[in-house]
Amino acid sequence: xxxxxxxxxxxxxxxxxxxxxxxxxxxxxxxxxxxxxxxxxxxxxxxxxxxxxxxxxxxxxxxxxxxxxxxxxxxxxxxxxxxxxxxxxxxxxxxxxxxxxxxxxxxxxxxxxxxxxxxxxxxxxxxxxxxxxxxxxxxxxxxxxxxxxxxxxxxxxxxxxxxxxxxxxxxxxxxxxxxxxxxxxxxxxxxxxxxxxxxxxxxxxxxxxxxxxxxxxxxxxxxxxxxxxxxxxxxxxxxxxxxxxxxxxxxxxx
Amino acid sequence: xxxxxxxxxxxxxxxxxxxxxxxxxxxxxxxxxxxxxxxxxxxxxxxxxxxxxxxxxxxxxxxxxxxxxxxxxxxxxxxxxxxxxxxxxxxxxxxxxxxxxxxxxxxxxxxxxxxxxxxxxxxxxxxxxxxxxxxxxxxxxxxxxxxxxxxxxxxxxxxxxxxxxxxxxxxxxxxxxxxxxxxxxxxxxxxxxxxxxxxxxxxxxxxxxxxxxxxxxxxxxxxxxxxxxxxxxxxxxxxxxxxxxxxxxxxxxxxxxxxxxxxxxxxxxxxxxxxxxxxxxxxxxxxxxxxxxxxxxxxxxxxxxxxxxxxxxxxxxxxxxxxxxxxxxxxxxxxxxxxxxxxxxxxxxxxxxxxxxxxxxxxxxxxxxxxxxxxxxxxxxxxxxxxxxxxxxxxxxxxxxxxxxxxxxxxxxxxxxxxxxxxxxxxxxxxxxxxxxxxxxxxxxxxxxxxxxxxxxxxxxxxxxxxxxxxxxxxxxxxxxxxxxx
Numbered sequence: 001x002x003x004x005x006x007x008x009x010x011x012x013x014x015x016x017x018x019x020x021x022x023x024x025x026x027x028x029x030x031x032x033x034x035x036x037x038x039x040x041x042x043x044x045x046x047x048x049x050x051x052x053x054x055x056x057x058x059x060x061x062x063x064x065x066x067x068x069x070x071x072x073x074x075x076x077x078x079x080x081x082x083x084x085x086x087x088x089x090x091x092x093x094x095x096x097x098x099x100x101x102x103x104x105x106x107x108x109x110x111x112x113x114x115x116x117x118x119x120x121x122x123x124x125x126x127x128x129x130x131x132x133x134x135x136x137x138x139x140x141x142x143x144x145x146x147x148x149x150x151x152x153x154x155x156x157x158x159x160x161x162x163x164x165x166x167x168x169x170x171x172x173x174x175x176x177x178x179x180x181x182x183x184x185x186x187x188x189x190x191x192x193x194x195x196x197x198x199x200x201x202x203x204x205x206x207x208x209x210x211x212x213x214x215x216x217x218x219x220x221x222x223x224x225x226x227x228x229x230x231x232x233x234x235x236x237x238x239x240x241x242x243x244x245x246x247x248x249x250x251x252x253x254x
Numbered sequence: 255x256x257x258x259x260x261x262x263x264x265x266x267x268x269x270x271x272x273x274x275x276x277x278x279x280x281x282x283x284x285x286x287x288x289x290x291x292x293x294x295x296x297x298x299x300x301x302x303x304x305x306x307x308x309x310x311x312x313x314x315x316x317x318x319x320x321x322x323x324x325x326x327x328x329x330x331x332x333x334x335x336x337x338x339x340x341x342x343x344x345x346x347x348x349x350x351x352x353x354x355x356x357x358x359x360x361x362x363x364x365x366x367x368x369x370x371x372x373x374x375x376x377x378x379x380x381x382x383x384x385x386x387x388x389x390x391x392x393x394x395x396x397x398x399x400x401x402x403x404x405x406x407x408x409x410x411x412x413x414x415x416x417x418x419x420x421x422x423x424x425x426x427x428x429x430x431x432x433x434x435x436x437x438x439x440x441x442x443x444x445x446x447x448x449x450x451x452x453x454x455x456x457x458x459x460x461x462x463x464x465x466x467x468x469x470x471x472x473x474x475x476x477x478x479x480x481x482x483x484x485x486x487x488x489x490x491x492x493x494x495x496x497x498x499x500x501x502x503x504x505x506x507x508x509x510x511x512x513x514x515x516x517x518x519x520x521x522x523x524x525x526x527x528x529x530x531x532x533x534x535x536x537x538x539x540x541x542x543x544x545x546x547x548x549x550x551x552x553x554x555x556x557x558x559x560x561x562x563x564x565x566x567x568x569x570x571x572x573x574x575x576x577x578x579x580x581x582x583x584x585x586x587x588x589x590x591x592x593x594x595x596x597x598x599x600x601x602x603x604x605x606x607x608x609x610x611x612x613x614x615x616x617x618x619x620x621x622x623x624x625x626x627x628x629x630x631x632x633x634x635x636x637x638x639x640x641x642x643x644x645x646x647x648x649x650x651x652x653x654x655x656x657x658x659x660x661x662x663x664x665x666x667x668x669x670x671x672x673x674x675x676x677x678x679x680x681x682x683x684x685x686x687x688x689x690x691x692x693x694x695x696x697x698x699x700x701x702x703x704x705x706x707x708x709x710x711x712x713x714x715x716x717x718x719x720x721x722x723x724x725x726x727x728x729x730x731x732x733x734x735x736x737x738x739x740x
Contacts, residue, residue: 011728011729013677013683015728016687016727016728016729017687017690017723017727018721018723018724019724019728020724020726020727020728020730020731021724022728023728023731023732024728024731027732039729039732041680041729041732041733042680043680043729044676044677044678044679044680044683045673045677045683047677049670049673050670050673050674051645052626052645052648053648053652053666053670054621054645054647054648054649054650054651054652054653055649055652055670055674056649056652058670058671058674061674061677061678062674062677062678065677065678090645093642144625144626144627144628144629145628148627148628148629148631148632149628175629176585176629177585177625177627177629179585179625180625181624181625181626181627182625182626183666184622184624184625184626185713185714186666186710186713186714187274187622187666187713188273188274188277188586188622188623189274189713189714189716189717190274190277190278190281191274191277191281191586191589191590191623192625193716193717193718194281194589194590195585195586195588195589195625196717196718198585198588198589220720220721221718223721224714224718224719224720224721225717225718225719227703227718227719227721228705228717228718228719
């Protein structure tokens with residue numbers, strides 16, 4: 001299970017700041033699989049927060065920055081499906097409106113090489129058994145961008161199915177939004193919280209120990225509520241589950 | 255321009271509170287939320303089953319989307335064709351540039367008829383132009399004939415959905431309204447008894463009022479026909495008994511050919527009510543001597559629609575066939591119901607349609623009334639990319655803010671401006687991370703979590719904790735590891 005492949009990690013701004021353990025898990029996981037990882041020290045943000053709040057010019061500068069940083073990179077891996085959705089679905093419109101020919105061409109050449117983590121594992125490395133061990137009951141929250149923008153489909157479930165010791169619970173209303181929505185969670189805090197309450201009811205009903213996802217943003221929202229409500233459940237990014245092995249459990253990576 | 259708020263209860267975006275405040279009013283009403291969520295879940299599960307049995311569903315959506323886009327590209331041609339055919343069949347077509355003009359035209363036509371009372375088929379367009387309070391103010395009594403609309407009219411309630419406008423009202427509440435307004439003290443809340451009461455009430459209106467108003471689900475350019483689909487048959491009564499009929503329709507309602515109904519009707523009923531076919535589909539073309547209304551008028555309403563047509567992204571809003579699948583799928587609507595949107599058009603389609611009808615002078619909070627989850631786009635039978643239009647409108651709202659002094663008082667606005675400066679250079683971003691890590695310690699408890707934040711952060715911590723910032727960012731860890739390796 002050794003792949004000779006180079007990839008560059010785009011960690012995303014909020015993972016860098018708030019969830020570095022997710023980044024460390026991606027490094028452990030991919031290096032274990034033989035991927036040679038780079039990290040561009042000048043990376044900051046994909047621009048999603050600005051784009052989704054209506055700050056189009058600002059989103060454009062960040063999008064342009066991303067393309068300029070990564071245009072000569074072989075493969076970019078991103079452990080956040082909403083940021084990949086931003087790059088795939090919103091960059092074209094921004095560059096169409098505000099960019100020039102050169103930027104559009106660079107982007108067109110780069111975008112087929114940008115992958116969400118589960119896409120990278122399944123489609124690029126062709127692996128669903130990453131040799132992980134995680135002896136816990138887990139429920140998977142399929143975030144909206146993973147389901148409806150990236151169409152990840154069975155990919156995360158295939159990865160979870162091969163994790164030794166893991167028992168996967170079925171989440172009712174799995175395709176319903178958790179209510180995070182970026183700045184929506186603050187601009188419409190009450191509605192966001194009502195949506196979160198509905199999602200939490202479904203998540204907690206599974207009796208799982210961990211709720212996992214491919215977006216730490218949803219997990220920050222759900223995990224924050226679980227902590228507030230003293231729920232007997234924790235959140236964990238899928239990368240951390242996949243990185244865990246018998247000799248190196250999740251606690252050692254945290 | 256400030257106007258006194260109308261005394262009549264109506265959802266008017268000019269006077270409605272901002273969405274977060276409107277939503278809060280509803281979130282505090284557990285009975286209403288329960289009624290809405292229950293109704294939505296029933297419709298959604300019916301729709302899900304019927305869409306699943308249709309193997310060519312995606313092909314139908316693609317066809318309908320292309321058809322509606324084609325209509326919008328050639329709207330002028332098809333409207334003129336419709337006018338010519340309708341006129342040739344004995345109808346009379348009137349053009350209204352805005353709501354005020356449409357109201358005046360309809361009032362004039364009703365006066366011509368000498369009408370003091372009018373019966374109405376359910377029409378969202380008449381609610382859009384606030385026809386009922388206008389006519390009442392000019393001495394013409396309006397009677398809704400759609401069961402849900404009767405409940406709302408008698409109960410002085412506001413619609414909360416475009417297809418099932420009284421879904422926020424439960425059976426016990428309906429009984430109370432009917433008992434009070436129809437003088438039926440001993441009415442039971444048995445559905446059959448309620449239906450019988452409505453039927454008695456309606457029959458008397460059908461048999462005595464000779465003038466009717468309808469909306470239109472579709473206009474057929476090729477034949478000049480008007481189509482109305484419904485569940486109860488009360489619309490059919492309005493189309494059969496009266497002597498005069500006035501149809502109010504948005505200009506986008508036109509379809510090129512009669513055959514196009516085949517595609518649209520398959521999608522509409524399944525998307526709207528989760529039925530294979532709606533029970534009543536009525537089509538009429540001009541007048542037929544000795545059968546049905548003998549005087550027939552169509553009022554074609556623009557009211558901001560041509561302005562939408564000119565904008566390439568927002569234009570797709572006009573593809574809408576008002577099936578309400580987007581609101582049934584929307585997790586925001588599921589929590590808030592329709593009233594929070596402060597418009598007769600709620601839900602995701604309302605969040606893009608209403609601000610545009612208001613030329614973005616009102617309802618600027620509606621484009622933000624979405625988590626951008628994309629469920630609306632996924633179910634839309636004519637493939638309106640609602641999240642894309644929401645983002646376009648958000649950009650326009652932000653551009654309005656850029657010229658307002660008040661933006662300096664908006665922490666979200668300022669925060670995003672600062673964030674933009676930080677993200678432009680990695681060193682600035684890294685410095686901010688370090689400063690933030692120190693600053694946040696003030697609010698971090700011993701358990702390593704933040705339970706309460708001041709200012710806009712308090713919006714987060716009112717229901718959610720936030721884990722304290724880790725001592726090392728990822729890039730710091732990477733740099734340290736790199737150094738070690740060397």
